[in-house]
Amino acid sequence: MKIIIIHKNGFHKRPPVISVLLILLDLGFEVTLITTGITQEWLTKLTARNCKVYVFNENPKLNQYTITKIFNYISYKKFVYSILKHEYSNNCILWIEGAYTITALGNKIKKYNYILQIQELHEKSKLQQRAISSVIHDAKLVFMPEFNRTILYQVWFKLKQRPIVLPNKPYFIPSTKELDILSSKYPDLVNIFNSSKIILYQGLIHPERDLTPFVYAVKKLNGFKLVLLGKDFGEVNRYKQIDSNIIHIDYLPAPDYLLFTSLCHIGIVTYNPLELNTTYCAPNKIYEYGAFGKPMIGNNIPGLSPILAYQAGRLIDEISSDRIINSVLEIDKSYSTYSNNAYMLYNNTNNKQTIKINIEKVINNE
Numbered sequence: 001m002k003i004i005i006i007h008k009n010g011f012h013k014r015p016p017v018i019s020v021l022l023i024l025l026d027l028g029f030e031v032t033l034i035t036t037g038i039t040q041e042w043l044t045k046l047t048a049r050n051c052k053v054y055v056f057n058e059n060p061k062l063n064q065y066t067i068t069k070i071f072n073y074i075s076y077k078k079f080v081y082s083i084l085k086h087e088y089s090n091n092c093i094l095w096i097e098g099a100y101t102i103t104a105l106g107n108k109i110k111k112y113n114y115i116l117q118i119q120e121l122h123e124k125s126k127l128q129q130r131a132i133s134s135v136i137h138d139a140k141l142v143f144m145p146e147f148n149r150t151i152l153y154q155v156w157f158k159l160k161q162r163p164i165v166l167p168n169k170p171y172f173i174p175s176t177k178e179l180d181i182l183s184s185k186y187p188d189l190v191n192i193f194n195s196s197k198i199i200l201y202q203g204l205i206h207p208e209r210d211l212t213p214f215v216y217a218v219k220k221l222n223g224f225k226l227v228l229l230g231k232d233f234g235e236v237n238r239y240k241q242i243d244s245n246i247i248h249i250d251y252l253p254a255p256d257y258l259l260f261t262s263l264c265h266i267g268i269v270t271y272n273p274l275e276l277n278t279t280y281c282a283p284n285k286i287y288e289y290g291a292f293g294k295p296m297i298g299n300n301i302p303g304l305s306p307i308l309a310y311q312a313g314r315l316i317d318e319i320s321s322d323r324i325i326n327s328v329l330e331i332d333k334s335y336s337t338y339s340n341n342a343y344m345l346y347n348n349t350n351n352k353q354t355i356k357i358n359i360e361k362v363i364n365n366e
Contacts, residue, residue, distance in 0.1 A: 001363060002030040004087060006080060007097035008058075008104050010037030015254070015284055016119060016145065017097050018042075019171035023352045024095075025049050027359075032087055034080055054083050073104045080105060088112060093140065093362065103131040115141045115362070117166070121149055121277045133157055140362045145282035148302050152276065164358055167306075168284040169349045173291045174255045174262075182259040192247060193263035196225040199297075199328065200264035202257060202285060205248075206233040208272055212242070217324035219243040224328065229260055262292040266331055269298040269307070270319065279303060286312075290346030295331045295338035297324065312342040 003024055007017050011033065024031050032052040046053055056079045058072060088094070094114035096102060099122050102109075116139045122128040136142060136153075142163035144150045150163040174182065183190050192198070199218055201211060205228050218226040219242065228236060229249040236248045249260065261267070267289040273279040281303035289296050296313030298304045307313045314327035331338050 002032065002092040003095050004032045004034065004092065005095045005097065006034045006101055008036055008076060008101040009098060011035040012039045012042050015170055016168055019351065020095065020117065022171045023355050025051060026352065027356055034083055076104050077106065081108065099128040099132055102135060103128055107134050109135055110138050114139055117143045119145055121152060123276050141358055146280050146303055148280040164354065166351055166354055167287065167349050168282050169287040169351050170284055172255065174258055179259055179262055182256055186259065189249060190263065193260065197223055197265040198225055198227050198263065199266045199268060200227050200229060200260060201268040202229045202261065204233065205230050205235045207235060209270065211239065213319050213321045213324055214268060215239045215242045215246065216321040220325060221328060229257060258288060261288050261294065264294055266328060267294045267296045269296050269304060271301060271303065273301050287346050287349065290342045293339040293343045295342055297327050306345055310341045310345040312345045313338060
């Protein structure tokens with residue numbers, strides 16, 4: 001059976017798409033990818049596994065204005081359907097990822113057999129909600145990355161079947177050998193990680209993600225150091241005025257940043273619950289930390305409930321420096337237990353099995 005993956009984004013920028021595509025190849029499906037961008041490295045890897053790749057050369061400048069953005073969507077739609085004319089057959093199903101893709105393709109996809117993979121809630125976009133509403137009922141399967149999101153979609157769109165939870169667990173985790181090779185690229189930073197118990201934040205360093213309580217907390221903890229890894233939006237200097245010992249590492253691509261995930265002591269995972277999409281977040285970070293047995297500290301919101309379910313760290317109702325300190329010390333005291341639980345969180349999530357079971361149902365018309 002052939003599966004054609006379609007998504008209006010750069011392949012290398014979408015870990016959930018990467019994971020699905022590689023799992024489908026592992027399961028023995030013939031896979032074709034239609035994307036708007038791909039690195040040469042990934043193109044080489046996929047073609048070596050007999051995966052056809054079609055690339056729509058999207059012009060980012062066309063997305064700056066409404067008129068040209070519409071033109072870009074129309075061009076993309078024509079490009080996709082021109083490929084489907086000769087790639088689609090009776091023994092084929094489309095795997096369509098993302099609301100932007102669904103919006104671009106429109107109702108015409110209803111003439112095909114298709115699966116939807118929807119990552120976000122899009123509760124603030126009427127355009128995307130309308131686009132999803134018009135096609136979601138005819139989808140053979142709908143996958144979403146978090147349990148509460150599946151319930152919200154079932155209610156909002158009055159679905160007979162609840163979407164299937166497919167967590168944002170990464171397919172690729174570097175091996176020990178690969179981590180050793182990466183270590184040689186960052187010897188000074190590796191020495192810092194090896195000399196202290198590092199509490200690591202990975203993500204955008206932005207005013208909307210206030211880390212001030214963590215800065216104050218770690219400053220008071222002997223033997224611990226706070227490392228912020230990600231693009232800075234003007235917050236690092238402010239944090240360094242509180243604690244000059246903070247280390248900032250600028251944005252690193254995958255898999256490089258995972259080196260530092262593997263070397264940290266505790267990982268920070270927090271989301272500001274200002275809207276449903278962040279309240280019911282579905283971060284791949286909890287699985288990245290879990291893959292290396294790293295306990296986590298986060299705020300107590302539904303989207304981070306797997307941490308609580310597996311006792312893979314501590315969730316704090318009201319983030320304050322005192323509660324962070326207590327959580328760090330509690331984790332440190334029972335570190336091996338929390339670490340083993342983090343491994344379990346990662347290992348007990350089997351996306352390959354989830355995809356296999358549900359696609360077999362589609363094939364067998366169950």
